[in-house]
Amino acid sequence: MRGSAADAGQVVVIGGGIAGLAAAHRLLDRGARVTVLEASDRVGGKLLPGEIAGVRVDLGAESMLARRPEAVALAREVGLTDRLQPPATATASIWTRGALRPMPKGHVMGVPGTASALSGVLSDEGLKRIERDADLPRTEFGDDVAVGEYVAARLGREVVDRLVEPLLGGVYAGDAYRISMRSAVPQLFRAARTHASLTEAVREIQAGAAAQQTGPVFMGIEGGVGRLPLAVAESVRARGGEILTGTPVTGLRRADESWRVVTGDRVLHADAVVVAVPAPVAAVLLRAEAPAAAAELAAVEYASMALVTLAYRRAGTALPEGSGFLVPPVDGRTIKASTFASRKWGWIADEDPGVLVLRTSVGRYGETEILTRDDEHLVAVSRHDLREATGLTAEPVETRVTRWNDGLPQYPVGHHARVARVREHVAKLPGLAVCGAAYDGVGIPACVASAYAAVDQLRGDLAGVEQLTADPVQSLHGGAGE
Numbered sequence: 001m002r003g004s005a006a007d008a009g010q011v012v013v014i015g016g017g018i019a020g021l022a023a024a025h026r027l028l029d030r031g032a033r034v035t036v037l038e039a040s041d042r043v044g045g046k047l048l049p050g051e052i053a054g055v056r057v058d059l060g061a062e063s064m065l066a067r068r069p070e071a072v073a074l075a076r077e078v079g080l081t082d083r084l085q086p087p088a089t090a091t092a093s094i095w096t097r098g099a100l101r102p103m104p105k106g107h108v109m110g111v112p113g114t115a116s117a118l119s120g121v122l123s124d125e126g127l128k129r130i131e132r133d134a135d136l137p138r139t140e141f142g143d144d145v146a147v148g149e150y151v152a153a154r155l156g157r158e159v160v161d162r163l164v165e166p167l168l169g170g171v172y173a174g175d176a177y178r179i180s181m182r183s184a185v186p187q188l189f190r191a192a193r194t195h196a197s198l199t200e201a202v203r204e205i206q207a208g209a210a211a212q213q214t215g216p217v218f219m220g221i222e223g224g225v226g227r228l229p230l231a232v233a234e235s236v237r238a239r240g241g242e243i244l245t246g247t248p249v250t251g252l253r254r255a256d257e258s259w260r261v262v263t264g265d266r267v268l269h270a271d272a273v274v275v276a277v278p279a280p281v282a283a284v285l286l287r288a289e290a291p292a293a294a295a296e297l298a299a300v301e302y303a304s305m306a307l308v309t310l311a312y313r314r315a316g317t318a319l320p321e322g323s324g325f326l327v328p329p330v331d332g333r334t335i336k337a338s339t340f341a342s343r344k345w346g347w348i349a350d351e352d353p354g355v356l357v358l359r360t361s362v363g364r365y366g367e368t369e370i371l372t373r374d375d376e377h378l379v380a381v382s383r384h385d386l387r388e389a390t391g392l393t394a395e396p397v398e399t400r401v402t403r404w405n406d407g408l409p410q411y412p413v414g415h416h417a418r419v420a421r422v423r424e425h426v427a428k429l430p431g432l433a434v435c436g437a438a439y440d441g442v443g444i445p446a447c448v449a450s451a452y453a454a455v456d457q458l459r460g461d462l463a464g465v466e467q468l469t470a471d472p473v474q475s476l477h478g479g480a481g482e
Helices: 018-029 070-077 124-135 147-155 157-172 186-194 198-212 227-238 279-286 291-298 346-351 375-390 415-427 444-463
Strands: 010-014 033-037 049-052 055-058 093-096 099-102 218-221 242-244 251-255 258-263 266-270 272-275 302-313 324-326 335-339 355-362 398-409 432-434
Touching: 010 018, 010 258, 010 266, 018 033, 018 070, 018 227, 018 272, 018 444, 033 227, 033 266, 049 302, 049 398, 055 346, 055 355, 070 218, 070 227, 070 444, 093 157, 124 147, 124 157, 124 198, 147 157, 147 198, 157 324, 157 335, 186 198, 227 242, 251 279, 258 272, 272 279, 272 444, 279 291, 291 415, 302 375, 335 375, 355 375, 375 398, 415 432, 432 444
Parallel strands: 010 033, 010 272, 033 242, 093 324, 272 432
Antiparallel strands: 049 055, 093 099, 251 258, 258 266, 302 355, 302 398, 324 335, 335 355
C-alpha cells in the first residue's frame, strides 16, 4: 500500500463499528484513501440488524438521540432520509414499588426540577426530601463527582434508586453511585456548578432544552438502526474505500515516518491510523508505541449485558399502554428494562400486524452471575418478570438472546481526565487518533462525533503529505462525542 508518491494520504481505520465507519466516511469526504480493518465477520459493532418471526428487528441499539445532530445527519448523507422514523409513542413507565407507574416528566436523567415531578414514583417521605434541596448549602464537588453521590446528597437516595439508577443503567448498564456526572450528564454537571440548588439547575436546563427542541428527541430507522452502519459501509465502498472484515490487526508500529499495520500475513503501510476499537483492544495495539495511553485504556472497565427478544401472536395478547418500562435495581427484579418494540416502532407493526415483538435487557455492571446462565434461563426469567409487570402469560412463538459481553464502557468519576491523558499521549505520535465508545459517550451520535474529532486531529498530520479537499459538509460535531 506504500512505495510510490501515489500512496500518500493513505489512512487505515482499525475497527468497523459505527465510529470507525463514520471516520472512514469523513476521511473520504476530505480526500484521503481509506482502508477499514474489522476483526469480526461483519461491520456495525453494537448496531446489529436481525429478524424474529419473519419481522426485522434490532438485536443491539435500537434508537439514536436526535437532539444531537451527528447520527441523523450521517443517516441522511448515506441515503436513509426517507427511512428515518421517530418512535410511534414516547410514553413509557417505570416498574417500581409493585406496579407500573407512568414515567415522570420534568426531569434530567431522573433528577427532578420539582418534587411534584416524581409524584407517584417516590414515597411521601422521598418527595419531602426533595423539597429540602432549596434550603441546603451549596454542595462542593470539585473536578468531578458521582451522579448518585451528588444527587443523593441534595435530594435523597430514593430519587437515585427509583429513577436516576434505571435511567442511567439503561444507557451505561452501570452503577449511578460510580458513574461520573461530568462525563455522563455533562449538562447537569455544568449547571450544578453555577447553582446552589440542584432543582433550580434542572429547571434551567429544562427551559433551555424547551427553547431549542424543534423535533423528536429520539429517532429510529425503518428496518432498524442496524441499517445505519450497513449504509455507511456501502457509501464508503462506493467512493473507493476498502473494508476488510475477518481481518484482525495484530500489530501497530511507527516506522520511516509511516505506520505499519500488521494483520495476518499482511503488512499495510499508512500515513495515518484511526484506532476505533474498544479500550482493551486499543490498549494492546498501542502498547508498543504509546505505552502510557495503553495503560490508561487497559484500566477502562466494561459491563456485559444480554438482550432477550420475544415474538408473540398479537391475537389475545394484551399489554399496558406505552413503549415499555424501566426497572430500578432496588426492586430486586432480574430484567432492567423492557421495550414493546411493535408499539414503539411503527415499521415493526407494519411488517406483520399479527406479530407482537418485545425486548428485555438483563445485566448491569457487577452483575455477572446471571449472564452465565444459558439462553433458556434468560428467556424464562424475562417471561417471569414480564408476567409480573404486565400480566403477559402467552407463549412466545420465537425467542432470541443476544449477548453483549463487555459491551458497554464504564464512565467512573475521573473518566474525563483519563480520556484527556489518553489523547495527550496519542497526540505525541503523528498520524494517530482514537475514537469510539470508550471516550466521550456511548450513544450513536456521540460515537459519530468522536470519529469526526479524530479525523479533525489527523487533518494537520496529513496536510504535509497530501492536501485534503475541503469538507463539503459543515462540521457537525459541536462538543464531546463518542
